[in-house]
Amino acid sequence: MEDITLFISKIEGEIDGIVPGSLKPETHFREIPEWSSMHALVLMALSETEYDVTLTGEDLRKCGTVQEIYNLISSRT
């Protein structure tokens, strides 16, 4: 899997309202402004289509930061 910088830039490209460069590995994704179920679907879709990794609701509940999601997807690729 690519490095986390590229992963973050893909998330920033998919979620409107995030200023490019503002998302960090240590960012808690639930603290993204107006975090919603739509954003969860964006992450799940990104993981499915870019990495062929299925994220469950439980996965999202367990992960707190962008780094943790990246690690989880990396471990399954």
Next chain:
Amino acid sequence: MRFQNTDFLDYLCFMPSKILATNYHLPKKIYSNQDFFEEFPDSIGKSLEKTGVLQRSIAEKGEVSSDFALAAAEKLIEENKIDKSTIDLLVYCSYDHDYYTPSTACVIHGKLDLPKSCAAFDLGLGCSGYVYSLAVINGLMETTGMRNALLLTSSSLTRFFHMDDKPDKFIFGDAGSASLISNHPSGGIGPFVFGTDGKGYDKIIVKDGFMRAPISETSFVDEKDEFGNHSNPASFKMDGVSVFLFSVRVVPPMIRELLEKASMSIDDIDLFIFHQPNVYLNETLRKKIGIPVEKFVHCMDLFGNTVQATIPIAINESIKNGRLKPGMKVVLAGFGVGLSWAGTIAKF
């Protein structure tokens, strides 16, 4: 024409069914994105617009699903100059019924003034309902010799939304559709693939207000999910994350199984028309299955997710805009509430 017994059996075996015509009806009240953002100014904004919906029509007080189905059927009959005396089957597919009894199909049968020789019944399925209904109609035509069927699908789900349920108010719309399915030498609907995961029945649900859970003092107590989405037991509730996951797990294998059953590949199919839950989910499915973008139909910008009506609306729009032409082979796939799914290949 009179048949000898063997001739009649040959006729039944070799006359395939075909979706000959479609039409739809939308409620007059339009709820645009501007209306939505005026109602919810602090809303999640642009992320919702990724769902691909620009506006939707919604039922007003006093309007019910069968009104939309009836209006669609009347348009279909008038525009295609259908001789009503030749209709021998009416299927009404919806979760909404005018009365506890009788079947709403019987009520519509009377309003359309269809012949007394016409069979009529309801079929209670949601997002997969159009494909299931095609299978039932196809089977009845093959086994009974019926020749012309009206398939009506309709939804007015927005009547069940919690007033603060932002995601669903954005995504869903109401509509009714009508399709004429007839025996036709150039037709062919099938094979079919079906599936059900009844353990997920509560992933998309209106829980209170029917037999199992009548309206009670707790029916209107508000609940919030982990994302802050509002509902109550008497309102519509959808676990969007679980439904997304269900769809990506179920739909790609269903399409692969369908193509295998038909001894076809994606190259052999001219167009893919899926149920239209939201553009984001369908794009994920399209990419996972490997369907070229030019073969895939998105059709919810002006309608939203109209549940049972999405596929016939997409068929109708695809014919009007020239993407769906006579002779094309089209994969139709429905999936959602139940949880239930079904797919088929229809030759137009």
